[in-house]
Amino acid sequence: MSDYDSVSADVEHEEEIPENHPRYQDLLTRHRIERGVEKGITHLQGMHAEGRGSAFDYLLGEETIPSADDAERAAAAHLLLADRPVLSINGNVAALVPGEMAALADAVDADLEVNLFNRTPERIRAIADHLREHGADEVKGLEADAHIPNLDHERSKVDADGIYEADVVLVPLEDGDRAEALDEMGKIEIVIDLNPLSRSPQVADVPIVDNIIRAVPSITEHARKLAAADEDELRAVIEGFDRDRALEEAEERIRSGDL
């Protein structure tokens, strides 16, 4: 792609990216992923996946559409109602929103668990350290003493007292196979993905079609507003959310938005 490339690659710190740049969010996202690769947090393929996402975000207009905001509110309600909510962290999530995920975990009293597609002990440790540097207290995923059924060995590893036992899981930017396997375990699954037709949002109870750098702070904000709500109110928020309509609206926006 072309225009997209017209800011220098030599930005050292994200503060150097001008906030009034028309492609600010895209440049910030790319910068954070690039630093993630350099720090050993993000797999090189994560850079490609993020680029792919950025094209869908461009077609969405790089903003949180109303149906995505509804999904973020429903996600907050699910996390607040959960007995054992877990937020899953992969290399792109850690690079893009480490502090934001720690803040969400705090707001809804959830655990953070590192869960990688390309799993190595070094990357897991680097990600756990990175999350702690950004305010996370406890980070799960290092035990890997349980398995998600119906996935091959390395990709199925989870913590027994984390994702394995969770009733509600937030799995942003998740691989389709793992999203399906988690769905088959009967968990309430919240997915963040910019392509409404990919498998992960299709199997999710709450598909959030939004950029993760907008989505996670938005879920946290909704959770704070809903903190005083009782169970009936939270259930009403959840029942008011229509997942099929949200997916349709995202697709419609991609097709009809300004290119």
Add this chain to the structure above:
Amino acid sequence: MSDYDSVSADVEHEEEIPENHPRYQDLLTRHRIERGVEKGITHLQGMHAEGRGSAFDYLLGEETIPSADDAERAAAAHLLLADRPVLSINGNVAALVPGEMAALADAVDADLEVNLFNRTPERIRAIADHLREHGADEVKGLEADAHIPNLDHERSKVDADGIYEADVVLVPLEDGDRAEALDEMGKIEIVIDLNPLSRSPQVADVPIVDNIIRAVPSITEHARKLAAADEDELRAVIEGFDRDRALEEAEERIRSGDL
């Protein structure tokens, strides 16, 4: 993105990617770019740019649409008619289609010139070596003894007897600023880019909205078929191509294709 990630990252050689995989072209492209980054040919941001392109290719249906094939034929005619045709090579082009660009240079008697957005002597040498390993004879771009007007210093460097003097240039995956500056120099410009609304195809005489791994072999094939054509026939091919309609058809396909 999700589904997209469900083939292992541990493919060592591209022959290991099953040709009947539904995402074969996308996986092949990603694999080549990844190897390019590892070899020092491709900038890390090239991985992101390629991911972005892959989303547009997905929306196009991952095939050469008829208007793109028309553009590829017109590109072949322009290159055959040119006095000094030059094919510009950046880090992504070198990683994705090194042998294919060498074959095209041979078919239309053009020069290859390395031309980088993030220019370092090491990357230029690595790319020139990589092209030679893939069959290129001569590779320009190491002299850098001329400048494209209206671009900042590093990004404007070209060879005096290469892009600077060229009458027809093929600039695949080109940055918008440089595409505009080349256009202002009065060159006939052929651009390959998967986003029909980005600046580079918008300023091109021949915008090719297609994946480079399909587009370059297609231009070569057209050039071979047109090799015996006389000047009038080549001019007729060029005049029969409608750039505005080609851009519109690509946009229409992105909007209406199966997601």
